[in-house]
Amino acid sequence: MNITHRVSLLCAALPLLSGCALVVNAAPASTATAAPVFEQWRETQHRGGDDLMTAGLGLEGLRASVAPVFSSPALPTADEARRRAIWSSWRGIADLTPGGGFGDRYGSVQSAPGREFSAYARIPGARHPHRVLVQIPDNFDPARRCLVATASSGSRGIYGAIPVAGSWGLAHGCAVAFTDKGAGSDYYDLDAKSGFQADGTPATHGALAFVPEAGTAAHGVAFKHAHSGDNPEADWGRHLVQAVQFGLQALDRAYPQSAPFTSANTRTLGVGVSNGGGAVLRAAEIEGDWFDAMVAGEPNVSIAGAPPLYDFVTQAALLMPCALLAIDDLPQPPVQAQARPLWTQQCAALKANGLVQGDDTDAQAQSARQQLANAGLSDGALRAGAFSTGFDLWRAIAVTYASAYGGFAAGQHPCAYTFSAVGADGKPGAATPEARASWWSEASGIPPGSGVVLVDGNAAHVADDPLRGLRCLHALGTGDSAEAKRVRAGIAKAAANKPRAGLPIVVIHGIDDGLVPSSMTSDRYVPQARAAGAQIAYWRVTNAQHFDSLLAFPDYRKRYVPLLPYMFAAMDQVWAHLEDPTRGLPQDALIETTPRADAPLQPAQLSIPVVSSR
Structure with a gap:
């Protein structure tokens, strides 16, 4: 054109x-x-x-x-x-x-x-x-x-x-x-x-x-x-x-x-x-x-008519710390010995708010786990979600997206969250010029990180209601307040529609993705796109989670394969087709993989699909 x-x-x-x-x-x-x-x-x-x-x-x-x-x-x-x-x-x-x-x-x-x-x-x-x-x-x-x-x-x-x-x-x-x-x-x-x-x-x-x-x-x-x-x-x-x-x-x-x-x-x-x-x-x-x-x-994509990913994020922020206590053999980090006491406290707070059932921690953890399973989260994705839970990513993501969906200015978040630099004493305070200078180069775009922290304005209520902030975030996706309606309107504007007919598309997703679960994103998008006439292939990769960078940790590379090799393979195959249409396009594949552990990665462990010529 x-x-x-x-x-x-x-x-x-x-x-x-x-x-x-x-x-x-x-x-x-x-x-x-x-x-x-x-x-x-x-x-x-x-x-x-x-x-x-x-x-x-x-x-x-x-x-x-x-x-x-x-x-x-x-x-x-x-x-x-x-x-x-x-x-x-x-x-x-x-x-x-x-x-x-x-x-x-x-x-x-x-x-x-x-x-x-x-x-x-x-x-x-x-x-x-x-x-x-x-x-x-x-x-x-x-x-x-x-x-x-x-x-x-x-x-x-x-x-x-x-x-x-x-x-x-x-x-x-x-x-x-x-x-x-x-x-x-x-x-x-x-x-x-x-x-x-x-x-x-x-x-x-x-x-x-x-x-x-x-x-x-x-x-x-x-x-x-x-x-x-x-x-x-x-x-x-x-x-x-x-x-x-x-x-x-x-x-x-x-x-x-x-x-x-x-x-x-x-x-x-x-x-x-x-x-x-x-x-x-x-x-x-x-x-x-x-x-x-x-x-x-691993696309973050929500489908009109299906529960948006924001609802899962806020549900995960509430339930996942407790639910992980019902899962054995979690990857580290986070260090389980440090996380378990905090997650046990989360179970008790959920019980006090009527959000889980059970008279002891084990029963409460099973209740939280079942709710996440009912939402579509597999045990593999739950296990991989331990990282996001241990490093408080769910809350940070929920605060950021709620603010964006609702168009709330700095200092006006309805759940009383703000962001601050960390002072010399490790508490929220003024940023040094040296810290500020590094933000553009090193920040991930969503704090915490790079010397910027999430500040919970609900901290004064922790003793009597430790879940106040998280419950507020969740209610922005489900409630009837004016702020919740603003957030839901923003969510609706972000929903995906059908792709242009005839455009070749390859979607790749790790089955164990614990941050952007495939069951809530790609599994929904691909059938809808295909029904609309899209020329789409879907590669589902076993033993793959969301963050390739986590494979730097020995425990992660014993469990997971990187997802980026499939991105490069798909680009190679699609490009070959564009240069020579007699070469076929990628087709749907369930890809069975073998993590490398501490040995060098071998091509056979990735089982990358091969495209046949027409």
């Missing part, structure tokens, strides 16, 4: 000018697919001791447990902030341990010199922009135009999909277009009035990436996913389409003699995992031939 892209006359005249800014005062585009104007264009070069894939760190540098240093801890340069962001993204998503297979059995970390173009994009009607970035390797061939479009996993920053889409796309000589899909690590210190610039460096003024609309009484830390007021999940698909549009414009700038680059003459593959996988499936439903194929791993 040919699209006429609107570009500033100044920037069009100077296609390679670094930092060319587009200041837009015109009315926003009226549709999701109208060509947007991108603001704050930047171009940077990455060669020599730097590159697109690893920022010059290489595999050994990515494996390092200590982050790349800032020469001035409170004032990193743009290059330093970028290098640390890439390091953090790799370590948070992929299993890079020796013997784990990355860079050997699957994936690539080979140096990829080239250029980056970045800017801000805005969904029509949105209060705040999202980041877009395109990496164009020097070996890109305009005669074989290819673009990989991706959205960050979780709520990560702009490099949050580089171990997946970046690794595959750059290794194939493709340009790679990223979006943070309206979330990301552009934290804002409400007290110091400090945020981040387009280049990832901290600042208190100028064109900051995110400045929340908050009252004077708001204190602590705000971040884009929770506090933008834009309900980014409802627009994940449009974010990804805008990444494609930005990618095409960036290619026009990089290769003006070969312009225009359009979705009609540039082969485009949409790829993402977790929330990025959800963005891929949402983009698949948007009108227009933006993509030639899609690969979605």
Whole structure:
């Protein structure tokens, strides 16, 4: 589909000018697919001791447990902030341990010199922009135009999909277009009035990436996913389409003699995992031939008419600590000896609130376990959910998504939750300049982490009602209050619709996924998409959970295989079909696997499906 892209006359005249800014005062585009104007264009070069894939760190540098240093801890340069962001993204998503297979059995970390173009994009009607970035390797061939479009996993920053889409796309000589899909690590210190610039460096003024609309009484830390007021999940698909549009414009700038680059003459593959996988499936439903194929791993996707994932998250926050006491042989971490007393207390509190049955802890745990099973959670997924439970992810996710769905500003969460930096005494307090400087590079997009904690305003009631905050979060998805209606309206806007007919799609999900259970997401989406005529394949992987990075822990790699090899295999197979239609597309598969334990990963342990030629 040919699209006429609107570009500033100044920037069009100077296609390679670094930092060319587009200041837009015109009315926003009226549709999701109208060509947007991108603001704050930047171009940077990455060669020599730097590159697109690893920022010059290489595999050994990515494996390092200590982050790349800032020469001035409170004032990193743009290059330093970028290098640390890439390091953090790799370590948070992929299993890079020796013997784990990355860079050997699957994936690539080979140096990829080239250029980056970045800017801000805005969904029509949105209060705040999202980041877009395109990496164009020097070996890109305009005669074989290819673009990989991706959205960050979780709520990560702009490099949050580089171990997946970046690794595959750059290794194939493709340009790679990223979006943070309206979330990301552009934290804002409400007290110091400090945020981040387009280049990832901290600042208190100028064109900051995110400045929340908050009252004077708001204190602590705000971040884009929770506090933008834009309900980014409802627009994940449009974010990804805008990444494609930005990618095409960036290619026009990089290769003006070969312009225009359009979705009609540039082969485009949409790829993402977790929330990025959800963005891929949402983009698949948007009108227009933006993509030639899609690969979605462990997608966070809710289906209209089915219980939303938010309800499961709040139910898990309440019940899972207790339910895990009824499951033997849990993976570690968390350390069970430390967790068990707290989980026992949770059982007692649930019993006191009438939320579980039983006169002793064992009976209460079985009651909680059965309720989760009734919701569709398998014992394997429950066991893998121990990590999210032990590290308080359920509550953090519920607070963030409730705030986003309801459009609650910083300091206005209906369940009295806020976020704060950690002071020198380990308690909520003022952030140091050094801590603030690291947020853009290291934060996951949803605290706690990187020196920011979740603060429970219900703490004064813990003695008489320890579940007050969690029950409030759950009621936002089920209750009749004005706040609950706002949250449910936001949830409804984020539900997936049928994909475009004829678009090849591969969905991949670990059967033991304890964070985004396949039974509540992919198992529902695939039949609905197929019934609507979608050309879709579904790979269900045994012994696979949500976080490949957890395979760095010995107990996890004894139990689980990584999911990313299947993403790379699916991309390879889909791409081969696009280049030669006589080669078949992937088909449905239940994939039986064998974890590697402490031995090097072998291809036979993964049992990757093979595609037959037509």
